[in-house]
Each structure stands twice: as C-alpha cells, then as structure tokens.
Amino acid sequence: MRYEELVDVPCSITRPLVIFGDRWTLLILKFAFAGVRRFNAFQTALGISRSRLHDRLDRLIEHGILVKQKAAVGAHEEYRLTQKGHDIYPILMAIREWGDTYMAPDGPPVHYRHEGCTGEAHTKLDCDVCGSELTARDVLAAPGPGMLGEATASDQSVNQVAT
Known part of the structure; x- marks a missing residue:
C-alpha cells in the first residue's frame, strides 16, 4: 500500500499518518506552537531544505491545520495555526511526556507549566x-x-x- 493510500483506510489512527507520518511535520508543528510563523524562521530552526519545508507547510495548509496569511506588520506572510491545528497540541504533549519518561535520563529538558499557577502540564x-x-x-x-x-x-x- 502506498503512503498516500493510507487516507482511505477506515481507521482514525492510520488516516492522520498521511499528514503527521514524518518527523518534519511534527517538528514544524512544535515550532508553530512556540510562535514561529515565518518560512525562513522555520527553515533556520529546523535546518530543513526549502523544498521539503515548502511541501510540509503546503500539506498542513491543504489539511486546514495551518493558514497562510499576510503579516499584520511588514510585507511577509505568516503561517498560523487554525483551530484544527490547535487541537493537535494534546498529541504533541503526549509525545513529550513519553519522551520525558523514557528518553530524558537527566530529566525533562523543558518544563511545560500552567501560566496561571505554574503547575506542570500533563496529558491523560x-x-x-x-x-x-x-x-x-x-x-x-x-x-x-x-x-x-x-x-x-x-x-x-x-x-x-x-x-
């Protein structure tokens, strides 16, 4: 089965792999949640080729996860998370928690804290x-x-x- 054909499999775990099935897409989303919005900023942060970054950003736009819009200030364009994109946050946090548990021998490299009370963010x-x-x-x-x-x-x- 070809990668693109996974979208036709009647499984809500398999279908999203067509969008999220590579490391670059999840890393782009990680940086989008951190406030990165410009193409050059994504490229600098990730060290990814322009063509691959363009392809992944286009895929995220095509699936309604990001929207490309003119910046409020300046002539450049920005990539902004849609509501559908914001709904991916718990997925990234679940991956982060697993990574903190099993791949961070010296402890979590970053603490994700509740801004209102400084408690630690967890998924369940x-x-x-x-x-x-x-x-x-x-x-x-x-x-x-x-x-x-x-x-x-x-x-x-x-x-x-x-x-």
Whole structure:
C-alpha cells in the first residue's frame, strides 16, 4: 500500500499518518506552537531544505491545520495555526511526556507549566461517562459508524491494536 493510500483506510489512527507520518511535520508543528510563523524562521530552526519545508507547510495548509496569511506588520506572510491545528497540541504533549519518561535520563529538558499557577502540564486519557482514567488495558475498540462493510480484515486489526 502506498503512503498516500493510507487516507482511505477506515481507521482514525492510520488516516492522520498521511499528514503527521514524518518527523518534519511534527517538528514544524512544535515550532508553530512556540510562535514561529515565518518560512525562513522555520527553515533556520529546523535546518530543513526549502523544498521539503515548502511541501510540509503546503500539506498542513491543504489539511486546514495551518493558514497562510499576510503579516499584520511588514510585507511577509505568516503561517498560523487554525483551530484544527490547535487541537493537535494534546498529541504533541503526549509525545513529550513519553519522551520525558523514557528518553530524558537527566530529566525533562523543558518544563511545560500552567501560566496561571505554574503547575506542570500533563496529558491523560479518561472515560467521558464515569471520568475514570484509562490505559490501553481498559479500552475496547469496537467498529463505529465510519467502518466500511461488515467484519473485514480492518475490524480484526482494530481489535488486535487494542489488546
């Protein structure tokens, strides 16, 4: 299966990989959340080729995650996060927490603090009915309305991921 064909797989984990499936896209988003908005600033921060950066920014615009607009001051254009883009923040924070736990032997390189009280920011998975905190052992994947057809190989792979 080609990378671009993943968007047709009836799985809400697989489909976003078409957008986020490479390191550059997540790093661009990391810097966008840090306030980087100009093409040259992304290129300087990432050390990425102009053509690759252009491709990744275009993909993020195409999917409605970034919008390109004229800067309030000056003649340059900026890349700004949309609401859809802001909704990616918990994903990045979950990756950051995992990295702090398993890949930061000397402790977290950066603390992400609540601006209002200086508490540490954390991600968590919880049940929308009872509020219990959940782990992979507590979750059962079941076909939803977006699943195409009946009992397909995709159904089996969904259940295998959950166990």
